[in-house]
Amino acid sequence: MVQKLDMLKETPSQTAGPYVHIGLTPNWCGIDGVYPEDLGRVMVGPQAEGERITVTGRVLDGSGTPLKDALIEIWQADAAGLHNSPVERRGAADPHFSGWGRQPTDGVTGEFRFETIKPGRVPYKDGRLQAPHITFWIVARGINIGLHTRMYFADEEAANAECPVLARVEHKVRVPTLIAPRSEGKDGVAYTFDIRLQGEKETVFFDV
Amino acid sequence: MADKDTNAIRDMGSFYQRDRAWHPPAFTPQYKTSVLRSPQHALLSMEGTVSEMTGPRFGHGQLGPLDNDLIHNFSRDGEPIGQRIIVHGRILDENGRPVPGALLEFWQANAGGRYRHKREAYLAPLDPNFGGCGRTITDDDGRYWFRTIRPGAYPWPNGVNDWRPAHIHFSIFGHAFTQRLITQMYFEGDPMIWQCPIVSTIPDRAAAEQLIAALDRNNTLPMDALAYKFDIVLRGRRSTLFENRMEGN
Numbered sequence: 001m002v003q004k005l006d007m008l009k010e011t012p013s014q015t016a017g018p019y020v021h022i023g024l025t026p027n028w029c030g031i032d033g034v035y036p037e038d039l040g041r042v043m044v045g046p047q048a049e050g051e052r053i054t055v056t057g058r059v060l061d062g063s064g065t066p067l068k069d070a071l072i073e074i075w076q077a078d079a080a081g082l083h084n085s086p087v088e089r090r091g092a093a094d095p096h097f098s099g100w101g102r103q104p105t106d107g108v109t110g111e112f113r114f115e116t117i118k119p120g121r122v123p124y125k126d127g128r129l130q131a132p133h134i135t136f137w138i139v140a141r142g143i144n145i146g147l148h149t150r151m152y153f154a155d156e157e158a159a160n161a162e163c164p165v166l167a168r169v170e171h172k173v174r175v176p177t178l179i180a181p182r183s184e185g186k187d188g189v190a191y192t193f194d195i196r197l198q199g200e201k202e203t204v205f206f207d208v
Numbered sequence: 209m210a211d212k213d214t215n216a217i218r219d220m221g222s223f224y225q226r227d228r229a230w231h232p233p234a235f236t237p238q239y240k241t242s243v244l245r246s247p248q249h250a251l252l253s254m255e256g257t258v259s260e261m262t263g264p265r266f267g268h269g270q271l272g273p274l275d276n277d278l279i280h281n282f283s284r285d286g287e288p289i290g291q292r293i294i295v296h297g298r299i300l301d302e303n304g305r306p307v308p309g310a311l312l313e314f315w316q317a318n319a320g321g322r323y324r325h326k327r328e329a330y331l332a333p334l335d336p337n338f339g340g341c342g343r344t345i346t347d348d349d350g351r352y353w354f355r356t357i358r359p360g361a362y363p364w365p366n367g368v369n370d371w372r373p374a375h376i377h378f379s380i381f382g383h384a385f386t387q388r389l390i391t392q393m394y395f396e397g398d399p400m401i402w403q404c405p406i407v408s409t410i411p412d413r414a415a416a417e418q419l420i421a422a423l424d425r426n427n428t429l430p431m432d433a434l435a436y437k438f439d440i441v442l443r444g445r446r447s448t449l450f451e452n453r454m455e456g457n
């Protein structure tokens with residue numbers, strides 16, 4: 001017998017189920033008075049640096065139907081490319097921007113909506129810069145383990161073309177599933193990011 | 209710890225790759241909803257970058273005094289019906305080190321198996337004094353605890369006669385977004401665990417057993433509450449040689 005490695009096994013995932021909102025956005029689902037506000041609802045303070053943007057989209061199942069019971073979290077760098085996290089070692093991030101947001105998909109339309117800022121670029125492990133991106137994490141009934149993906153910005157063509165992470169997508173035809181088109185209207189700058197769980201345009205999901 | 213040199217990122221220990229065979233796969237037809245909600249392509253494997261190796265951190269100041277007390281945090285005119293229990297344990301990483309400052313959020317049905325949710329269709333009654341959500345942050349040793357009532361089993365539309373064993377849902381934030389985890393806790397001795405299509409999405413029985421909290425008689429409150437112990441393991445990091453010191457975990 002060889003010696004044991006003494007590693008613990010990660011606790012296995014289970015689906016968040018249909019009632020994930022009770023735990024994670026209780027005010028949104030009508031459980032008032034337990035928490036003053038749902039965590040992750042507001043990401044951007046009035047003094048935050050950077051371009052204000054709105055990110056909306058839907059999570060579509062294999063039949064093209066939007067999920068109306070999903071919960072999405074996003075995590076991103078600030079306008080200077082720094083994360084508001086104690087393990088960020090490159091410098092202090094903007095204290096007026098949390099970098100983390102949590103929103104349910106709408107119970108009628110299936111749409112999610114984040115008010116955030118456009119992130120700066122952050123380095124890859126070899127020091128090359130990644131293109132600006134927002135990390136997405138999706139949980140819902142029927143999803144056994146949370147899905148990680150990334151949203152990139154359509155107006156960052158040059159940065160996207162040299163992003164070392166996008167370069168890892170083997171089938172280039174799938175890269176557009178990660179890129180959100182930009183629009184500018186009376187409500188400001190908006191990006192639309194639909195996430196497809198299955199089908200011809202299935203979004204690229206990451207094992208990070 | 210601030211280090212302006214972007215090359216320092218290379219020296220932050222990356223996380224051990226997730227053992228996907230230990231977790232449930234995406235496509236599990238016995239759990240019917242997964243069929244149309246499971247990606248079909250292989251995941252894109254990638255060593256985490258600073259985007260995933262960082263994560264939000266939550267402070268004790270963000271929590272209220274009753275947040276870890278589901279017996280009292282929604283109370284209207286008394287206490288909820290049900291068996292009073294304490295759930296406690298530690299959050300560790302795969303290296304066996306405690307994870308302090310981890311945010312745990314939990315949610316559950318009431319003692320009759322009914323959730324406080326507008327989509328809930330089970331005919332068991334709501335409990336006017338039970339909301340069903342709570343949260344806490346681990347201490348310096350990675351320990352947490354909360355007080356609640358034991359949730360009931362409930363039927364759900366999958367097969368015509370599928371029931372969920374009693375369970376509490378858990379959401380956990382470690383120190384990195386890549387450690388993000390949602391899971392469920394089951395109760396020692398419940399025969400319904402092994403008949404549940406959601407438990408059985410986990411291929412390895414030993415992995416499913418990791419979700420069963422042990423009845424902990426030593427930590428019960430006499431004449432008050434039974435205790436269950438539920439430890440949770442998050443992903444661990446590699447040690448890296450950084451300026452001739454091992455660091456990163």
Ligand SMILES: [Fe+3]
Nearest residue numbers: 017372375377
């Ligand atoms: Fe449940």
